[in-house]
Amino acid sequence: MISFIDEEYMPRDIESTGACFHRPVLLREIVMALQPGAGKIVLDATVGGGGHSLALLKAGASVIACDQDPEALEEASKRLAGYSNRTRFVESNFADVDEWLSGAGVEELDGILLDLGLSSHQIDTPSRGFSFLGNGPLDMRMGPHIQRTAADLVNRSSQEELARIFFEFGEEPAGRRLAAHLVRVRGRAPILTTSDLVKAVESVIPKRGPKHPATKVFQALRIAVNDELAVLERALRSLSVRVKGGGRMAVIAFHSLEDRIVKFFFRDISQEWIDRPEWPQPQRNPAYAFRLITARPIEPSEEEVRQNSRARSAKLRVVERIRNES
Ligand SMILES: C[S@@+](CC[C@H](N)C(=O)[O-])C[C@H]1O[C@@H](n2cnc3c(N)ncnc32)[C@H](O)[C@@H]1O
Known part of the structure; x- marks a missing residue:
């Protein structure tokens, strides 16, 4: 080849x-x-x-x-x-x-x-926050100089901005519904860990096929955090x-x-x-x-x-x- x-x-x-x-x-x-x-x-x-x-x-x-x-x-x-x-x-x-x-x-x-x-x-270190498999802070920054963490994005972005991130960077079909759900959840308590986010995702996106339902959501946030x-x-x-x-x-x-x-x-x-x-x-x-x-x-x-x-x-x-x- x-x-x-x-x-x-x-x-x-x-x-x-x-x-x-x-x-x-x-x-x-x-x-x-x-x-x-x-x-x-x-x-x-x-x-x-x-x-x-x-x-x-x-x-x-x-x-x-x-x-x-x-x-x-x-x-x-x-x-x-x-x-x-x-x-x-x-x-x-x-x-x-x-x-x-x-x-x-x-x-x-x-x-x-x-x-x-x-x-x-980076993926396997829970404290970096990239993986939905281990629990850690919702960080996802590839370097310490990057200003906003994934937690900043999830807790401070508007519903429209979150929906855009999930759609554009994750091609996640349930992005709009998930953005609305996250805004409701964070109204009760901030979403600070990867487990918090996985729990919120699982209540909106059902498991389809072998892929974890949070795969595209984590990809989208990571792309947004690191631009x-x-x-x-x-x-x-x-x-x-x-x-x-x-x-x-x-x-x-x-x-x-x-x-x-x-x-x-x-x-x-x-x-x-x-x-x-x-x-x-x-x-x-x-x-x-x-x-x-x-x-x-x-x-x-x-x-x-x-x-x-x-x-x-x-x-x-x-x-x-x-x-x-x-
Ligand atoms: C797939 S790994 C590279 C592995 C490497 N080729 C090796 O053999 O071990 C990607 C690396 O690129 C770095 N990286 C990703 N985007 C970057 C960027 N915009 N600027 C500098 N480093 C970046 C990540 O921090 C990570 O360490």
């Missing part, structure tokens, strides 16, 4: 880069996509537990390891300690890391990786400018809302000509600067999903900046 590059850059012991903090998804595919040889600089914009970064370092590249979660940076710095001469750490939202790159004099990058969403550590879709759009625009000729940008998305943004952005920058019904003829696309490496997204193999069920919805898309002929 991945015939787009050879295995020249693959470290011999790549499989040993998995860990319990977070098991990296599509690891071999990322190494193949980013071609991380010696002398290359790769921005891992979502370093998490450092699994992808470790493989990129083992293959010879230098890595700028970014995350907005200090817990991730702490873990990654331990994990990548053996490569400290080729690794730099940045605590930042990836939508703002461009500023850091300018300050550090890094004008161009050979590769960029965005492995979106949450690490297993995930807006920061993704900003990051794609600001970071793609930094990719040098022949360099690549790889994004792994885990739900259709973020994958759609990546898909359309990559399409917009890789189409030489654009056409509109109202134009007499197609026009050259001023944003054209990349070649689409993955005509269709790369998905994990059955074997990977068997070993790591959290990989099941992953979709990897890759583009490469066209080299300047002159």
Whole structure:
């Protein structure tokens, strides 16, 4: 399936880069996509537990390891300690890391990786409030600098705003009814924990199929708290400018809302000509600067999903900046 590059850059012991903090998804595919040889600089914009970064370092590249979660940076710095001469750490939202790159004099990058969403550590730590399975404060912030928690949103947003969040970010059909119910519940006592929210959801949304009824509601709140879709759009625009000729940008998305943004952005920058019904003829696309490496997204193999069920919805898309002929 991945015939787009050879295995020249693959470290011999790549499989040993998995860990319990977070098991990296599509690891071999990322190494193949980013071609991380010696002398290359790769921005891992979502370093998490450092699994992808470790493989990129083992293959010879230098890595700028970014995350907005200090817990991730702490873990990654331990994990990548053996490569400290080729690794730099940045605590930042990836939508703002461009500023850091300018300050550090890094004008161009050979590769960029965005492995979106949450690490297993974030999901599995009840005090972070991301999971409907354990009880914890209704927080859901990926980093301490983020102003509003999920509890702030649930207790202070208007009913209309809550309904919009559940509809737009969770595609939850019962969003309106749930928003109305939450406003009634919080009128009696604030909704402060993940269990409070699960209880409220379960009284409105019946269990349908194998999925927990709160799945979409938790997804929607998490996206809203961390402003995930807006920061993704900003990051794609600001970071793609930094990719040098022949360099690549790889994004792994885990739900259709973020994958759609990546898909359309990559399409917009890789189409030489654009056409509109109202134009007499197609026009050259001023944003054209990349070649689409993955005509269709790369998905994990059955074997990977068997070993790591959290990989099941992953979709990897890759583009490469066209080299300047002159
Ligand atoms: C799926 S995990 C990445 C796992 C990592 N590739 C590994 O091998 O361990 C996603 C990470 O991205 C971080 N993250 C998500 N959105 C971010 C953003 N806008 N800016 C910076 N970090 C972000 C999360 O805090 C989390 O640590």
